[in-house]
Amino acid sequence: MSLPVLVEYILAQEKSGGEPLTTLSGAAVYIQNFPASTTSNFILKPDDGEYAFFLYRALWDYANIPQAFSVHIQHRGVRTFDGTIHEVVSNFGLDGFLVVTEAEQFFSQVTNRTNVAQRISFGFNWLTARTREDASLVQEAIKRYGGR
Amino acid sequence: MTTPTPEQQKMIDAAVKASQEKLQPVNNPVIVTVTGGGKITSSNPLFKIEHRKD
Numbered sequence: 001m002s003l004p005v006l007v008e009y010i011l012a013q014e015k016s017g018g019e020p021l022t023t024l025s026g027a028a029v030y031i032q033n034f035p036a037s038t039t040s041n042f043i044l045k046p047d048d049g050e051y052a053f054f055l056y057r058a059l060w061d062y063a064n065i066p067q068a069f070s071v072h073i074q075h076r077g078v079r080t081f082d083g084t085i086h087e088v089v090s091n092f093g094l095d096g097f098l099v100v101t102e103a104e105q106f107f108s109q110v111t112n113r114t115n116v117a118q119r120i121s122f123g124f125n126w127l128t129a130r131t132r133e134d135a136s137l138v139q140e141a142i143k144r145y146g147g148r
Numbered sequence: 149m150t151t152p153t154p155e156q157q158k159m160i161d162a163a164v165k166a167s168q169e170k171l172q173p174v175n176n177p178v179i180v181t182v183t184g185g186g187k188i189t190s191s192n193p194l195f196k197i198e199h200r201k202d
Contacts, residue, residue: 027184031195035178041191053186128185 006145007056010127013141021137022054022127033117034069034110044106044124052135053100053126054142060085061121068118072109075100084113097142099135100126 013021027044034040046053058073064085073081075098100106112118129135152160177196182188190197 025185027182027186027188029188030181030183031178032181033178035194038192038194040195043189043191045187045189047185047187050185123184124186126186 004056006142007127009145010054010138010141013137015134015137021134021141022129024125025053025128026057026123026125028121028123030119030121032119034112034120035117036112036115039109039111042108042110044108045100045102046128049130050128051101051131052129052138053098053106054129054135054138055098055100055106055124055126057125059123061123064120064122065114065118068112068114069120070111070113074107074109076104097127099139101135 007024010022011020011024015021029042044053044055058081067084069085071081071083071085072079080098098106106124110120112120127138129138175194178192178194180188180190180195180197181200182197183200188197188199
């Protein structure tokens, strides 16, 4: 299953009034001086007026120093990625959408393993569903397509 | 090199003590620049999230 094709399929879905069911969105995070031997948790959740994110990609900047950071990603209590960043990584092995809501937030823990401050940047892509009903329709569309 | 007199040593010790008392722990904030949508928060109080909308 090619996730980008499924993303395009969902983006093409419309509500009964002709409005798009979802919007394509994302975020980029940039830290110039991540302190040495330090860990921080980062939590991503929908903004006000948004119900759910269907997160389909998480990626690192190619310019991150190899082996400098370890990352632990957890969603709904399940570890989805755990490792050391040593090259351009995208998707973190995601083979399906992570549904992120206010109640089920996206949790990541980032550690600078080195003894000097390092720059780091990473990003996410997702589809936004504004209401619970929209999110249900997205989930139906995913099932209809044979995805998960 | 000469050895300080007891008076000079006392002045040096007092100066060192005074300067050490002024020392503050280093708590420079770490600026986290975020662009795009969603809400991103950090558990570490040193990390200051700045959402850029430009």
